[in-house]
Every structure is written in structure tokens, then in C-alpha cells.
Amino acid sequence: MPATLSFLTRFSCRTWVRYSLALFPMLLSVSCGPESGDRPTPSASNPPTTSNREVKEFNVIDVAVIPALSPKEQEKQLESLAEYLEKSLGYPIYFQVTPSYEQAVELLVQEKVEVAYLGPLTYVLAQQQNPQVEPIVAPIEKSTGRPSYTSVIIARKAAGIDSLSDLKGKRFAFVSRSSTSGYLVPMAHFQKIGLRPDQDFATVKYSGNHDKAQADLEAGVVDAIADSRPSLLKRQKSGKLDPSQYQIIWESAPIPMSPIVVSKKLSPEIVSSLKKALINAPEGLADVTGAESAGYTLVEDADYEPIRQLQKTLEANSGPRQ
Structure with missing residues (x-):
């Protein structure tokens, strides 16, 4: 079986299925017909191998990815990673940028994919639903040289917001209730200092991903957003979110980086x-947010215990996630 396939060809069918998930869940079972560079048809000379798991057809490794960026940009960012993994592993790799954070968790928990790029919180949520999933590696943040990042609150200077207390009466956007840096960490801090977004803010929006939250801020839809510093730096590198117009008014303590998580359906081999492939990966391959990484490092469940405890504290104070 050839190790590398046309990344754009592979995405042609997956893209249609992915965007259909939000409206037609039954399409999860749709299989794409053979295309140039698509899944190979088994034959006597090329039989389906089941050394990794009996139920997986043709040795294809499906990977779900949380929607940290716009789908097209995230797919482009992941292209080099897909090509590298196919060459290293000898298996076709099919990435799915899911419509929501929750969809990525669902696909992994229900074992409809074997691997997932999750955030720290979405990993914790997945592990609570299926204890058999486990984190294996996480990217090293290039700007810090560590397997950690931070959450930030970014505000428009024109809105007169210089501190967290100035957020009262203003319009605010979180990324998603399943986002670590875009919801969990800043929300826990809001609770700690007695700030109640549902009562103290003029409006509260959930943008869906980091790109959309940043776009809402730039368009003046909201006055401030919760974001991650790597995502902010990436946006500023592209010439947007000009520091002369936007400022960080709060930054969290370090957060463990987003892990790559595997299902127990994959064999230990x-x-x-x-x-091994990820630890030996060349520097610069994109992480789940599309930010540059300085390679990958091994992680384990215990590394995400602080996130688990933060989630429990938040739910105890405000009730379960909706």
C-alpha cells in the first residue's frame, strides 16, 4: 500500500461528510466511493490487513480535530502533518475537522475515529465518557519552548477596557463551552473574582472557534474575547488584531498543551x-490550533489533572455544562 496519498483528494470526500454532520448525523455511516488516491480496494495482492484492529477496514487511521480555526485554514495547516505521518506510519491518514468541539469528543468516545487532536478540556470530557482513551503526546509551544500555553482576555482599546472590572456592561465572547483557554480557564477566574458574565456583561456570545471569536472582536460585534496566546500571536503575525487597537488585560497561569489522544482500538504497536513518529517529527509542523510547534513531547493522563479539577470546581459553583 502506498504510504502517501493526495491530501486534497482525500479531503474532497471527507469535507462533504464533515459539513453534513451538523445537519444529518446519519451520514456518519456514509462511505466514499473509490477515487484517485482514495482508500484502496482489497484484492488478492492487496488484502485488507487487520493486525491493528479487526473492525477497521483497510488500515486507515481516522483522526478527528477540534475546530480551532476556519476549516479550510486548519486543513491547510494539517497538510504537512498528514503527509509526514503517512510516510512514517505507512498508513493513509484521514483528518476530519469537526463542526464543533463536542463532535470531536463524540467521534473518539464512540470509537468512530482512532485518534483525535483535542484541547485539554475536551480530552478530560472524552476520558470521562470513555476511560479507554489516552493522551500520548502534546506539541511544544514554539514561543515558550514548553508543552504549555496561556489563556488571555483581549479587549478593544476604544471600548475603554483596561482591566477585568471594566468588562461589566460590555459585550463579551467565549470560544466554546468546551474550550480550555476560550472558556474554562477564564470562566474559573471570573468566578474567583466574583465576576458573573451572565449578569455583569451586556451580552455573552459563544463564537465557535478561536478564529471566529477574533473576527467578532475585529468586527466590533463584541468588546472583548477569551482566547489563547498562541492563537493571538498567530493572528497578529498575519497583520490583524493590531496591538495599537487591542490589548491583553489578563493572562492565565500555564495550561498543559492540547494532547493527541488515541483509542484503545489501536494496537500497542x-x-x-x-x-515515535511525532516525537521525531521535524520542527514547525502545525499543532491543533495551527500554531507553530517546536516538536512534540510525551504526556499522560496525570498531566491534565489540573484541568479536571478546574472543571469540577467550575461545575460545582455554576452547575453542569449545558
Whole structure:
């Protein structure tokens, strides 16, 4: 079986299925017909191998990715990673940028994919629903040289917001209730200092991903947003979110980086090969947010215990996530 396939060709069918998920859940079972560069048809000379798991057809590794960026941009960012993994593992890799954070968790928990790029919180949520999933590696943030990042609150200077207390009466956007830096960490801090977004802010919006939250801020839809520093730096590098017009008014303590998580359906041999490939990956491959990484490092469940405890505290004070 050839190790590399046309990334754009592979995405042609997956893209249609992915965007259909939000409206037609039954399409999860749709299989794409053979295309140039698509899944190979088994034959006597090319039989389906089941060394990694009996139920997986043709040795294809499906990977769900949380929607940190716009789908097209995120797919482009992941192209080099897909090509590298296919060459390293010898298996076709099919990435799915899901419509929502929750969809990525669902696909992994229900074992409809074998691997997922999740955020720290979405990993915790997935592990609560399926204890068999486990994190294997996480990217090293290039700007810090560490497997951690921070959450930030960014505000429009024209809105007269210089501190968290100035957010009262203003319009605010979180990324998603399943986002670590775009909801969990800043929301926990709001609770700690007695700030109640549902009562103290003029409006509260959930933009869906980091790109959309940033776009809402730039368009003047909101006055401030919760974001991650790597995502902010990436946006500013592209010439947007000009520091002369926008400022960070709060930054969190370090947060463990977003892990790559695997299902127990993958054999130990495949998991070991995947770990080795990622640890030996060249610098610069995109992480889940599309930000540049300085390689990957091994992680384990205990690394995300602070996120688990933060989630429990938040739910205890405000009730379960909606």
C-alpha cells in the first residue's frame, strides 16, 4: 500500500461528510466511493490487513480535530502533518475537522475515529465518557519552548477596557463551552473574582472557534474575547488584531498543551509507532490550533489533572455544562 496519498483528494470526500454532520448525523455511516488516491480496494495482492484492529477496514487511521480555526485554514495547516505521518506510519491518514468541539469528543468516545487532536478540556470530557482513551503526546509551544500555553482576555482599546472590572456592561465572547483557554480557564477566574458574565456583561456570545471569536472582536460585534496566546500571536503575525487597537488585560497561569489522544482500538504497536513518529517529527509542523510547534513531547493522563479539577470546581459553583 502506498504510504502517501493526495491530501486534497482525500479531503474532497471527507469535507462533504464533515459539513453534513451538523445537519444529518446519519451520514456518519456514509462511505466514499473509490477515487484517485482514495482508500484502496482489497484484492488478492492487496488484502485488507487487520493486525491493528479487526473492525477497521483497510488500515486507515481516522483522526478527528477540534475546530480551532476556519476549516479550510486548519486543513491547510494539517497538510504537512498528514503527509509526514503517512510516510512514517505507512498508513493513509484521514483528518476530519469537526463542526464543533463536542463532535470531536463524540467521534473518539464512540470509537468512530482512532485518534483525535483535542484541547485539554475536551480530552478530560472524552476520558470521562470513555476511560479507554489516552493522551500520548502534546506539541511544544514554539514561543515558550514548553508543552504549555496561556489563556488571555483581549479587549478593544476604544471600548475603554483596561482591566477585568471594566468588562461589566460590555459585550463579551467565549470560544466554546468546551474550550480550555476560550472558556474554562477564564470562566474559573471570573468566578474567583466574583465576576458573573451572565449578569455583569451586556451580552455573552459563544463564537465557535478561536478564529471566529477574533473576527467578532475585529468586527466590533463584541468588546472583548477569551482566547489563547498562541492563537493571538498567530493572528497578529498575519497583520490583524493590531496591538495599537487591542490589548491583553489578563493572562492565565500555564495550561498543559492540547494532547493527541488515541483509542484503545489501536494496537500497542501502532500507538508506539505513532508516538515515535511525532516525537521525531521535524520542527514547525502545525499543532491543533495551527500554531507553530517546536516538536512534540510525551504526556499522560496525570498531566491534565489540573484541568479536571478546574472543571469540577467550575461545575460545582455554576452547575453542569449545558
